Amino acid sequence: MYKTITLAFAGFVGLALTGIAGAADMHTKTIASTCMTCHGPGGHSKGAIPSLAGLEKDYFVKSMKDFKSGARAGTIMKRHASGYTDAEFEAMGAYFASLK
């Protein structure tokens, strides 16, 4: 089990550091798909909730960090952003930036 966890972390931290678009690991794809439940499949939203597909990575990462810290006001996003790590913000940011 220890080995598995180590490998999984290595995989997604590696991605986060290099920011390779389009090569997201399963952890990143799954947490990003969780965002899509509200923000629309593929990151394309219908209605008032913003789309995430094609957002610039830096903007996504800063937004999530600011929601988490409270620097950016919102309705629901502080509650979500607080559940993820900075490395996950980086990995998700790269993934959403890669989506058309």
Next chain:
Amino acid sequence: MTLNRRDFLKVSGAGAAAALTGCATTTGTSAARPHVVVVGAGFGGATCAKYLRQWGPNIDVTLIEPNDKFVSCPISNWVIGGLRTMDDITHSYDNLPRHGIKMVKDYVVAVDAAKRTVKTRGGATISYDRLVLSPGIEILTDTVKGFKEAEAAGKVVHAWKAGPQTALLRKQLEAMPDGGTFVMSVPMAPYRCPPGPYERICLVANYFKQAKPKSKIILLDGNPDIVSKKPLFTDAWNTLYPGMVEYRPNNAPIAVDGNKMVVTTEFDEVKGDVLNVVPRQRAGEVCAQAGVRNDSAGTWCTVNFATFESTTVPNVHILGDSILAPLPKSGHLATNHAKVCAAAIVELLAGRQPDPIPVIANTCYSATSGTTSGYVAHVYRYEAGKGYVAQPEGGATPKGSELIFTYQESWAKNIWANALD
């Protein structure tokens, strides 16, 4: 017998042939295309089928669903309150085959977990490498004396599965005279959609306020207190509908009489003009057929939360309201169970380890009027030995707002698209 063996073999390849002959395959290393059968095309099942195909294009997916159309429980309270129509919450399955999902309109009547087959009412036997059960709830109508008779007579409904009962409850409310009483009676948790009863009360009150302002509402709650979003709902009842809503805790339904129009609880006998009684629930029937309705009461299914595989029956995964979990039974969570489960199955069928630290989130909006809503949201991170651990800062809004109402509308469109588009 619509899906014959030849059709099926065409879909599922050699893995299925091996299963049919009783020769177990090691699916992780098989060169054949693996076959996943998903039972139930609600939020959990339809979403899982889609993501299996998206993330595992080498996987054949069969989705078995008896209904012609998807009718959404989320927003069904809006139909009961007159804000939306049945058409607004009814959606087609037409887009799912475009993802390469084989849709089978049928009802599963037996599961043989040893042979890895399901049998359908239509007479088909379908083999699987992995089986995903997402049947939703079975409503235990026997637990409220007189309910079945009143339900069959069309006098009392639960309307806790969106469909004809949703429309009937709306008609009953429309036919009720001004000055009448609407009585809703709900069971002890756990039940589907913890905030559902309280949202329903808000939207019926919203309708009465406009159309029948002399009317009353009594909520007989089987729980000792409001289960979800208490500040939000209490604020709405006090400020938007003062004097209209009477809340009585510790009042689970015991009996209902559809002729006298009386609900009986342990403490009360309450007469109403429209009665809405929600009996207790358990995991859908197919879970019993598969032997996975295995908690101590035989009511819900216990799963490994990293994969949603049954803790007792290998290769059978369970999603959504049917599982035993310290998580709300919500369509949103069913959708997110589905994604974690799909990811795990893709990895397992490829002979890889599933993500050992999955993360899921719940977001649940409830309308408090025709223009305002509130929400509750949590992120849960899986920890080995602990299951899903709620992260800090999760919680609910204390007061509804018009902005959140627009987000609820958008959320519904997006979660429907997650499952169906």
